[in-house]
Amino acid sequence: MSLLTIEGLQAGYGERSVLHDIDLAISERKIQVVLGANGAGKTTLLRAISGTTTRSGTIMFDGKRIDRLSARKVVASGVAHVPQGRGTFADLTVDENIRLGAYLRSSAEARQDRERWLTYFPRLQERLSQQAGSLSGGEQQMLAIARALMLRPRLLLLDEPSLGLAPIITQSLFKTLAAIREETGMTMLIVEQSANLALEVADSGVVLESGRIVLRDSAQNLAGNDEVRRIYLGYE
């Protein structure tokens, strides 16, 4: 049973259409990666799901249509979106960012979860009272993910988590994501340019080109696919 099913999705910004006729399904507890060049529509796909851009078509999440819901309602239904560039609250402290992530939940639950996620991100624990804007890129990414997890989402959308990070930090970030999936069974849709690391943790993937899905396969097959290797993994 798919947790998220997308059929005939069109999306864009105002008059400009970016995505054309996208069909996509993600099963529960799976990690799917979306590969594609700059401008292929990867970010737009995530924004269409989370309701932060105009879209048409059918998006079913957990058996309910969410394509007509406002972004807030989509969030409330259990979809957390970590936007590109992380979108942390730069003026607020790390702790306040995390607490604000649990805005829609009871304080008692939030306190429990806060402890739990901080064990995944010990660096944040050390910087709880620091302003989020002063964190390093990797720490901000951790904070953005921790904040999204505070919603206790069933689906986590991650937009280029590796952007601007050193390879070694990206590696540990993906390890953490894999561990979180192991423990919580959270479903994830990850947009990435850093394809090899993403494919290592993913179950399946799709390749977007000019707003259309041109390839879909298991992560293993994609990592072995000559064309994908040439274009996205840097092998000649």
Next chain:
Amino acid sequence: MTLFANQLIDGLADGAIYASLALALVFSYRSTGIVNFAQGEMAMLSAYVTWQLMAWGLPLIPAALISIVLSFIAGALLYASIVKPLSHASLLTVVSVLIGLYLALNSLAGFLWTYTIKALPSLFPKAHLQLGSFSVSAETAGIIAVVGVVLLLLYLLFETTKVGLAMRGAASTPDSAVLVGVSVPVMLLIGWGIAAALGALSGILVAPKVFLNPTMMFGVIIYAFAAATLGGFDSVVGAVVGGLLVGIVENLVGTYIPWIGPDLKIIVALVLIFGTLLIKPDGLFGRKKVVRL
């Protein structure tokens, strides 16, 4: 020495009034990036509403409280009806509209209540508190106390409650606030409401000192602008410190520099605005945003 101490205390009381109006400016600025030029005129209308409620037979304190609540609602309505629809308009458009609102509210007050001055009684008794060698009027002490309590309540709202945190988040990064489920327009609505309520408080506190008339906030808003500029337009602490400093400096200069005196002391505000913009444009507590990529 007693003169100096008295001027200092009086300065603090004036400063507390400027601080509450400066805070109103800072709240609307922080939440929407808009300087509400009509803030002072809204405060003036709030003072008139208090007067009107008293004329209809209400005692002063209930009249003032009702006026503050009505002002909160008016501020929220202003956001919903004018500011939000203009959120994508150019800065010049917004400034023009707010200056238009300034003139409209000013004329509205003149139309409804005429330009003849009226007396709004002080919230505090005419007594004096004797503290050793110098005495403080109950009004001065009362203003400082009331504004102090209001500041404490605001601090508790923003630092300890979920709504307060959400309001700060919505003001800081609205796109992300949506993604954690915060309704940004509702938070901004509350922010503009609080701003108008703070303005109302300043209007009601200052009216007994300057008499009720449609231009009564002209001087006060200039001092409030000086306070917000000095403190930093995006800083809540700055608005309070700026307000108190402006109040004290204004009183001391008016007393000790004879050629300035009470008549010219509004120049102090203008010099402060000019000096701050020249030397430290972000103000004492305003900060340049630190963003790492």
